[in-house]
Amino acid sequence: MAGGMHFKRAEGEQRYDVFHTDCPARDVVDHVTSRWGVWVLISLRSTDLRFYELRESIRGISEKMLSQTLRALVEDDLVWRRVEPTTPPQVTYGLTEFGRHVSEPLTLLFDRITERLAARDVEADA
Amino acid sequence: MAGGMHFKRAEGEQRYDVFHTDCPARDVVDHVTSRWGVWVLISLRSTDLRFYELRESIRGISEKMLSQTLRALVEDDLVWRRVEPTTPPQVTYGLTEFGRHVSEPLTLLFDRITERLAARDVEADA
DNA sequence: CAGGATCCTATCCGATACTG
DNA sequence: CAGTATCGGATAGGATCCTG
Numbered sequence A, B: 001m002a003g004g005m006h007f008k009r010a011e012g013e014q015r016y017d018v019f020h021t022d023c024p025a026r027d028v029v030d031h032v033t034s035r036w037g038v039w040v041l042i043s044l045r046s047t048d049l050r051f052y053e054l055r056e057s058i059r060g061i062s063e064k065m066l067s068q069t070l071r072a073l074v075e076d077d078l079v080w081r082r083v084e085p086t087t088p089p090q091v092t093y094g095l096t097e098f099g100r101h102v103s104e105p106l107t108l109l110f111d112r113i114t115e116r117l118a119a120r121d122v123e124a125d126a
Numbered sequence C: 001c002a003g004g005a006t007c008c009t010a011t012c013c014g015a016t017a018c019t020g
Numbered sequence D: 001c002a003g004t005a006t007c008g009g010a011t012a013g014g015a016t017c018c019t020g
Helices: A025-032 A037-046 A051-057 A063-075 A097-125 B025-032 B037-046 B051-057 B063-075 B097-125
Strands: A079-084 A090-095 B079-084 B090-095
Touching: A025 A037, A025 A063, A025 A097, A025 B097, A037 A051, A037 A063, A037 A079, A037 A090, A037 A097, A051 A063, A051 A090, A063 A079, A090 A097, A097 B025, A097 B097, B025 B037, B025 B063, B025 B097, B037 B051, B037 B063, B037 B079, B037 B090, B037 B097, B051 B063, B051 B090, B063 B079, B090 B097
Parallel strands: none
Antiparallel strands: A079 A090, B079 B090
16 A cells, blocks of 8 residues: 655654654554554454455445455454355454454544543533 | 545444444544544654644655644644744644543554564564 | 645545456 | 456545745
């Protein structure tokens, strides 16, 4: 996805120089925080799911984006993929240890945002 | 940013029905996890920054995207904006309490990913 | 310095159709 | 069922120019 550029920074400007664009972690962060990546990871936290279960869990996602997102996450070793060669075929997805570790902050993030929004609503009703 | 659709779900399929697309928090999550939102928030965690400082901190961001991202974050009350009416003008940005609260999981996420990548590199060198 | 306005391109992403 | 392939519209996002 776009790909980091890995250019080295010249001297004299390391003040606020967090390692943003030129950082290999950029790609993984991009995948994790991508439009659908977030919800795939959060969905898989509760239980392993099959392709169509994921599609139905994440309302509004197209098959294309789901498979694309899953492929990226599998490549990053955040998600595993198991194929049962039956007819019809069954493919199950789940979180790797890394995926579980990484998706934890995601739920925290999500919780904090919804929490706040809920508080806002109550406040508005008063 | 695209905007949630807020369609209500019909009965009979609430199994894995996390509140994804049709959720007001979606918008905020989208802003926070947007391509540049992540880095703006992380950058501001260490200290308040002026516009050009942010631009230089986040390598590769255009002025357009920076101001656009900042505007969204300010609207969500994640970031505050202070204008010093001097010449030349100075505008400073910083995290609100909410922003600090929400960006915390973000750094955790980032740390966990870089951690893992670092471990990978060491492993590869061996 | 901080940005708005404009233009233009790359890509994202959904809809549809097809395959093993 | 679990995808891939292709198309086309929408949007993200960079470059440039301009303003208070």
